[in-house]
Amino acid sequence: MSHGEHYRDHLQILDRYLTEAIEHAGRQGLKMDGVLFHSGRLATYHRDDELIVFRPTPHFRRWVPLDGPEHAVLARPGRTPLVVRLRPTDYWYDSSPQPVSYWEEAVELVEVGTFDELLGVTGSLDHIAYAGSSPAAAAQAGIPEELVEPEALMAPLDWYRAYKTEHEVGALRVAAKSVAAGHLRAREVFEAGGSEREAHWAYLEAADLLEHELPYGSIVAYDHKAAILHYQHKRGAEAAPGKTFLLDAGGAHEGYAIDVTRTWAREDAHPAFGQLIEGVDAMERELVAMVTSGRPYLEIHVETHRGTARLLAETGVVKIGAEEAFDRGITRTFLPHGVGHQLGLQVHDVGGHQAGPGGGTVAPPADYPFLRNTRILEPGQVVTIEPGIYFTPTLLDPLRAGDDADAVDWDLVDQLIPLGGVRIEDNIVCRDGEPEDLTRHLIPGP
Numbered sequence: 001m002s003h004g005e006h007y008r009d010h011l012q013i014l015d016r017y018l019t020e021a022i023e024h025a026g027r028q029g030l031k032m033d034g035v036l037f038h039s040g041r042l043a044t045y046h047r048d049d050e051l052i053v054f055r056p057t058p059h060f061r062r063w064v065p066l067d068g069p070e071h072a073v074l075a076r077p078g079r080t081p082l083v084v085r086l087r088p089t090d091y092w093y094d095s096s097p098q099p100v101s102y103w104e105e106a107v108e109l110v111e112v113g114t115f116d117e118l119l120g121v122t123g124s125l126d127h128i129a130y131a132g133s134s135p136a137a138a139a140q141a142g143i144p145e146e147l148v149e150p151e152a153l154m155a156p157l158d159w160y161r162a163y164k165t166e167h168e169v170g171a172l173r174v175a176a177k178s179v180a181a182g183h184l185r186a187r188e189v190f191e192a193g194g195s196e197r198e199a200h201w202a203y204l205e206a207a208d209l210l211e212h213e214l215p216y217g218s219i220v221a222y223d224h225k226a227a228i229l230h231y232q233h234k235r236g237a238e239a240a241p242g243k244t245f246l247l248d249a250g251g252a253h254e255g256y257a258i259d260v261t262r263t264w265a266r267e268d269a270h271p272a273f274g275q276l277i278e279g280v281d282a283m284e285r286e287l288v289a290m291v292t293s294g295r296p297y298l299e300i301h302v303e304t305h306r307g308t309a310r311l312l313a314e315t316g317v318v319k320i321g322a323e324e325a326f327d328r329g330i331t332r333t334f335l336p337h338g339v340g341h342q343l344g345l346q347v348h349d350v351g352g353h354q355a356g357p358g359g360g361t362v363a364p365p366a367d368y369p370f371l372r373n374t375r376i377l378e379p380g381q382v383v384t385i386e387p388g389i390y391f392t393p394t395l396l397d398p399l400r401a402g403d404d405a406d407a408v409d410w411d412l413v414d415q416l417i418p419l420g421g422v423r424i425e426d427n428i429v430c431r432d433g434e435p436e437d438l439t440r441h442l443i444p445g446p
Contacts, residue, residue, distance in 0.1 A: 003170070004102040010167035011081065011106055014063060019077040021156035024358060028152035031127055034076030035153065036141065038132030042069045053212045056255065058345035059131045059157060064103055065171075065254035070115045070137075073107075074122050083107045084118055115140065129153055155359035158350040162342055163380040168256055169429055172343075172382065172438055175253035176427070179260055180442035182207030186220070186247050187264055193241035196220045196234045207251050215257035216347050219248035226263070226420025227392040229337060243269040244419045250347065257347045259384055260439050261425035264446055272315045272412060273419045279314065280387055281445040283307040284424045287339065287385045291428045291435040297373045297383065298365070301339040304387045305331045311389065317416070320407045329367065330407055333399045334391075338364070338371035340384035343427055348372055349382075381430045382438075390421030 001009075022032055039056040054069055063073040063081055070086040087095050110121050118141060119125070129147040130138035131154065138148045164172075185206035186199040194202070200220045204211065221231045222242030248261040265274050286307070290300045309326040312318040312334060318325045325331060342349035352373040353361045364371035373383060391413060400410060424445065429436040 001166075003167075004105065006165070006167040006170060007103050008106050010165040011063075013165050014075070015077060017157065017160040018075055020160075020357070021153050022077060024156050025129070025150060025152040028150075030129075030147065030150055030152055032129045032147060032153070033127040034074060034079075035129045035131050036122070036125060036138075036143065037063055037073040037075060038130065038134060038137055039066065039071040040069055040132060041134040041137055057132050058161070058255070058350070061255040061345055062161070062168075064107065065101070072118060072122075074128070081107045082122065083109045084121055085109060085111045086113070086115065087111045088113050131157070151359060155354070156357040159354050159357040161344060161349060162351050162375065163378070164344060164382050164429070165380070168344065169382070169436075169438075171254045171256040172258060172427065172429075175251045175256055175258040176260075176438045176442055178207040178209065178253075179249065179251040179258045180439070182209070182249060182251065183247060183260060183262055183443045186249070187245070187262070190222075190242065190245040190264060191266070195236050195238075195240035196222055196225075196242075197236050198240070199245070199247070200234045203247070203249055207249075209251055213252070215250050215252045216259070218250075219246065219261075221246045221248075221420060224418050224420045226422075227390045227417070229390070241266070244273065246420060246423055248423065248425065255345050257343060257345070258427055258439065259343060259347050259425065260427065260443060261386055261423045262443060262446065263422045263424060265419070269419055270415055272317075273416055273422075275315050276311060276389055277422050277424075277446045279311040280389060280422045281424050283311065284385055284387050284426065284445075287387060288426060288428055288435060288437055288440075291377060291383060291385065291430050293377055293379050293430055293432060295377045297340075297375055297377055298368075298371065300385070301368060301371050304339040305335060308335050308387065308389060316409055316412055318407050319409055325407065328404055328407065330399070330404055332367065333395050334389050335387070336370065336390070336392075336395060337386075337388070338368065338373065340386050340425070341372035342375075343382045343384055351375070377430045379430055379432050383428055383430070384425055385428055386423055386425030388421060388423035390423075391417045391419070392421070393417060 037060040039060045043052050064083050072084045074082040130143045182203035186203040189199040189202045219231050220234050222239050225231045226246035244265045246263045250259040263277050306326050308331040309322040313322040342352045355362050362374040426440045427438045
């Protein structure tokens, strides 16, 4: 099937989701005949005229892969989507026509010069809801406040974002290829003695991405900085060469994000750390195989902690058996985050805690408060699987001072703290049968 045919199928599926969402809103007392999906409006930094980097709103982007502000999609059940593309007359910024794309033949496409011209194209927006980031734009379009992202509409739309069409999975595959090129090149820089900054620059060049095109700020962490879960800096020569390297870096195609992590160590790193990298990698492979339809995602997370307990015991980090380490909750010090999350138009895609298409939440258990996904896996869902083991002083200190201190080999831990931590992450599509790993075949493990 061609790219254009996948996109047409994609639009038919979105039409079905839209119909269900509008019917649900109607049962809640909201009458609407369609939705105006708005890409968003430019904004500036506080008391400044410098523009904040713009990203189209995800629900708009799901309908059409169009960058830039003030575009809109008027979607009404059973009708061809109307795409209103803004192309202003401008000499400050480039407003040249975009190359003709595969999606244009599947929609009704018109161009306007200003957002005010939108009404002249769409006609009356009576009983049309607004989905987007700018209430001011909704008011400008004459949409009443009660139809601006009402929860009765947004809950079903958020819920169905978890089910990726083949068009969407295809975009993820494209993104994965550029991400793989970046990871492989960054590893070469690390192994050659380059700095975090040099590894980051090499990643961008090999992935053919500009900084603002990244779906999230890359984590480029040498040594002890790898124990900071969202480490945000990129150090220069003062941090090179590193003994260990954790790279959590992604990319996107048509808005669909890939999110991959690898950890590497030089030969002069502590042998126990190398053993942990190999162990986490092997455990991740077992967890990926668990991404099967009908399985609670929480079950994979719990199994991650059981596997973490086994690795801590095998490497001698804990002096007690794996089962006891799990039962006593010691693994939560070494693995404080969830095993992964939904992935798509947002890196941490919406709906991970949603109870159903009507809304409501299924909160993570008290023992695992940072788990981002509590849903039952079903075909079409795309999730990350990212186990890790970290030696983070701010987490270790309470354990060292607490009742379970005698369960840990602190001499070994103190030797591993300077090496930071390990995380291995791949992106997985849940299928009717075996899961599809979008990234592992492109970026081998350690």
